[in-house]
Amino acid sequence: MDRDNYHHGDLKRALITAGIEILTQSGVGGFSLRKVAIKAGVSHTAPYAHFKDKRALIAAIMTEGFCRLYDRMSSVLAGCGADAQKRLLEAAWAYVDFAVAEKELFSILFSGILDNEQDFPEYNEMTHQCYRLLSDSVRFCQAAKLLPPEPIELASTRLWSCLHGFASLLINGQISHLILEKQTIRQLVKNLIVPVTVS
């Protein structure tokens, strides 16, 4: 206990960021509640004042992860103008780029560590916002007659599936036989999106 104050100030947030740091450094395997607590400078049971259990902390970290993904995508979209095709491509690229840049964090988001995620409403809310960002881009393309007027959920699911699958395989090293420079990946994403969007 080398802290000046007995109380921390904003331990909840400190635990989330400490957790993310540990994840990005040591990967999923090196993650433990106690290490997170130590990194945040508190005792090993301090987190229980803010999180019901380890699952709750992981849920918070995942929520933060989806939040960052959302921010990245929406900020890219904000600088995109009204070109529907471009908006779709840039959103897709932002998704994959985020997965590569924040590999460990992204891995967590879809690792299945957190089963029964419906227990955490904020988490659900955040994932739905991310989905809505993609589906809005699709809707926009449909409105611009760039996509046929099929049910929006169909086209959106198709897009998200492609994107997510590509990102997953990429960070899992399962398509490492392809050259993995940034420009190459961007080209792949374009190649991935086009047939989905102009079918």
Added chain:
Amino acid sequence: MDRDNYHHGDLKRALITAGIEILTQSGVGGFSLRKVAIKAGVSHTAPYAHFKDKRALIAAIMTEGFCRLYDRMSSVLAGCGADAQKRLLEAAWAYVDFAVAEKELFSILFSGILDNEQDFPEYNEMTHQCYRLLSDSVRFCQAAKLLPPEPIELASTRLWSCLHGFASLLINGQISHLILEKQTIRQLVKNLIVPVTVS
């Protein structure tokens, strides 16, 4: 120790199947080396005679998982005749159907638990065989002029990404807003494949 023989016979395989059983019953969270050992009827350190550590057992389980996926897909393909389009659709359907039917096992395969999977050559071999099954179907479609003669890796990666992403989102409950009956899913898969293959 209620076993008749001191030696087990084929403990290695017994551990793999016991591990898979535990996974399908209790999920990833309920999985532990000791439980697997107990389920196989041996002491908690017996597995170390056959696997270097927990990671090695998980690698073996994942290899077995990919093996079953391969078997499922190739047996479906065997009863498909020479219709290239049908072969592609059925292979894709087999992939997704496997993911849903063996949810927990499939989850493991892409959960990222096993980092540095390149340490396990048999595992790598098996994943490549699965990939080859898909890419062969694509190649067959190209030969039948159902697909344009683009580089095979491009088209294959696109297909695999869609498939894998769809399956991942499905078992993660991230597209649960869509009705998830078998027929619905099959329709979704078809919808998913068509634009990828006839672009």
Added chain:
DNA sequence: ACCTTTATCTTGACAATGTCAAGATGATGA
């Protein structure tokens, strides 16, 4: 100002787990 309440944090404990070390068991082959 004082006391009570409540949120926050610590110390200490326990069971479960992964892993190592040392020894027991029995199959294999010289």
Added chain:
DNA sequence: TCATCATCTTGACATTGTCAAGATAAAGGT
């Protein structure tokens, strides 16, 4: 037959998630 070696067991240890009990301090009413 006996030595060797793979296989399996018992026992131990550090790490981990979690609970219980208590310490600390901030907030608020009197």
